[in-house]
Amino acid sequence: MNKTKNVRAEAAKCLVAVLDKGLSLSDVLPxxxxxxxxxxxxxxxxxxxxxxxxxxxxxxITNLLLSKKLKGKQRIFHHLIIVGLYQIDKMRIPEHAAVAETVQATVVLKAPGLKGLVNACLRNFTRNKEALESKTDNLVTQYSHPSWFIKRIQAAYPDNWTYVLEQNLERSPMWLRVHTNNVSIDTFIEELNKANIAFEQPLTHKTGILLNKPSPVESIPGFEQGWFTVQDGAAQHAALLLEPKDGELILDACAAPGGKTCHVLDLATCDMVAADIDENRLERVSQNLTRLGEDAKIICGDLSDPSVIDETITFDRILLDAPCSATGVIRRHPDIKWLRRNEDIEALAELQKKILDTLWQKLKPGGIMLYATCSVLPEENKRQMAQFLLNTHDAQLVKIDDSETNEAPGWQILPGQLNMDGFYYCRLMKTLS
Structure with a gap:
């Protein structure tokens, strides 16, 4: 296959798929x-x-540049102009090259008659950038988030709402977790140094490695040998807060792609069950287990349904990484801002409640449940857990931080704190009575 397609044309196609058709960039981009x-x-x-x-x-700005909106099959050229604007404004590509390649994309997209239009829009932008920017300056364009999300963040974090939004525009860092069943931390660090890969160890647990710049996994020593897995620093706290013990039966609920499952198995010799609703994503769990040399029973099903897990089985510990808005990982997945809707939050909170209530019945008396989300919204986090504690007579808060109360439970990590993703954790014990 002759792979000579125009990058800008492919970018415009991706943007149509995400922004107009609602598909995930993670599916479209590869x-x-x-x-x-x-x-x-x-x-x-x-x-x-x-x-x-x-x-x-x-x-x-594109809407200002166009005298008439591009609709239907021509909508892709609206996105193509945006591709050109971004290159001119933010990238180090020479302006003439960015314009020429973007204009050429009209030919690849079988509309050479639009070359003049695309060229005129991009040239207009280069000449009148400041005036165009001033005409489009508002809260949404300034902070680059939908209005409904800005309002929710302002309400949740009145003192530092701008910090959350600004952090979401940063590039995501690359974290590794050393899998100590396969290599010692000292050996892995030695190999990183030999390979001239610069890193830091900013967390209290030494298995978390923050690379100074992202690298392809194949270029990092020991990937095939299972020496490490790619896992954000915030997500690495899950298994540590769960505190698994040897010989226990542990459920990782909503487990895909399996990073937390493997981490639990690195910390304890236990019987592990990894469950998720998505069969395709469970394949990733299997792949990660195989590469790291670990073993777990895998179950596919909707965990709000009590029949998915054998009714005779109860667990010593449950890690519930609940389905959520993923608003804590926007810098890693910027399409989340445009795929998520305001009404999704209440629907997700209701689903989380169903899964919580169902899985609580699967926890042994004296057992520990760790509730986690990669969200920054209280409706899915502190409010969700405060309500659960209020309604569940045998649920007791096990504090992660001394400042926690039943009315304000759990630990909220905001995006960018210690270079981590936004994450929330709340730890509960099922009382014996």
């Missing part, structure tokens, strides 16, 4: 990258991620 020469794949990713970070600004 398919588009497969259409390109390998050397062009990172550029496509950079353009797609960048546009989705700053979409409102470039969308508003």
């Amino acid at each position: 398919k588009s990258q497969a259409n390109l020469a390998p050397k062009d794949a990172p550029l496509l990713q950079e353009i797609c991620f960048g546009v989705l970070r700053y979409f409102p600004k470039y969308d508003s």
Whole structure:
């Protein structure tokens, strides 16, 4: 296959799929990258991620630049203009090259008659950038989030709402977790140093490695041998807070892609069950277990349904990484801002409550449940757990931090804190009475 397709054309296709059709960039991007020469794949990713970070600004400017809106089959060229604007505004590509390649994409997209329009819009932007930006300046374009989300963050974090929004526009770091069943931390660090891979160890647990810059996993020593897994620093706290013990029966609920399952197995010799509703994502769990040399029973099903797990089985510990809005990992997945809707939050909170109530029945008296989300919204986190503690007579808060109360339970990590993703944890014990 001759892979010579235009990167800008592929970027416009990706944006149509995400922004107009509601598909996930994680699904769309790899398919588009497969259409390109390998050397062009990172550029496509950079353009797609960048546009989705700053979409409102470039969308508003494009609407000003066009005398008539592009609709139907021509909608892709609206996104193509945005691709050009992002390159000119934010990337180090020479302006003439960014314009020329973006205009050429009209030919690849079988509309050479629009070359003049795309060229005129991009040239207009280069000449009148400041005036266009001033005409489109508002809270949504300034902070690059939908209005409903800004309002929720302002309400939840009145003193530092701008921090949350600004952190969401940063590039995500790359964290590794050393899998100590397969290699010692000292040996792994020695190999990183030999490979001239710069890193830090900012967390109290030494298995968390923060790379100074992201690297392909194949270029990091020991990937195939299962020496490490890619896992954000915030997510690495899950298994540690669960505190698994040898010989216990432990459930990792909503387990895919399996990073936390494998971490639990690295900390304790226990019987592990990994469950998730998504059969395709459970394949990732199997792959991670195999690569790291670990073993767990895998179950596919809707965990709000009590029949998914054998009614005779109860667990010593349950890690519930609940389905959530993923608003804590926007810098890692900028499409979340545009795929999520305001009404989704209440629906997700209701689903979380169902799963919580169902899995609580699967926990042994004296057992521990760790509730986790990668959300920053109280409706899914502190309010969810405060309500659960109020309604559940045999649930007792096990504090992670001394400041916790039954009315304000759990630990909220905001995006960017210690270079971690946004995450929430709350630990509960099922009382014996």
